[in-house]
Amino acid sequence: VYVLVVAKGGVKMKEVPAPPANADPQEEEQRERSKNPGAPPGGFMMSDKGWVGNAVEIRGLLGQIAYEVGATDKLLVDETGLDGHAYDFTVKLTRDKDGPTLEQQIEDQMGLRVEERKLPVDTYVIDSAERPQVD
Numbered sequence: 001v002y003v004l005v006v007a008k009g010g011v012k013m014k015e016v017p018a019p020p021a022n023a024d025p026q027e028e029e030q031r032e033r034s035k036n037p038g039a040p041p042g043g044f045m046m047s048d049k050g051w052v053g054n055a056v057e058i059r060g061l062l063g064q065i066a067y068e069v070g071a072t073d074k075l076l077v078d079e080t081g082l083d084g085h086a087y088d089f090t091v092k093l094t095r096d097k098d099g100p101t102l103e104q105q106i107e108d109q110m111g112l113r114v115e116e117r118k119l120p121v122d123t124y125v126i127d128s129a130e131r132p133q134v135d
Helices: 025-033 062-069 102-110
Strands: 002-006 014-016 043-047 050-057 076-078 086-092 112-116
Touching: 002 062, 062 076, 062 102, 062 112, 086 102, 102 112
Parallel strands: 002 076
Antiparallel strands: 002 112, 014 086, 043 050, 050 086
């Protein structure tokens, strides 16, 4: 598997309160109508220039980080110990062939690193399946 861990320099994202479970529809509408709406609470926006996150939990970033660093052939497991915390962040990504790798940029700007490890994972085997009968 791949594991996401906190890099040696520590987390470089700003910890913020988690967004409310039920967003106010009027506030969300106002945010979307503004000239520069930004990322919604609990979400992040991506562009060719990078990412902007607004009160994002680490588990919400696993898929995007795996995709960016090419770690899509195996499971990416969160081993940061940051579960339950939300973060604001801005990551400027450059894709210059002579510049730092995407992995280095994520580590430098977010304080997170992807490592390859051997870990036990739960595996489920389905022996058979039948269509349910409708009465």
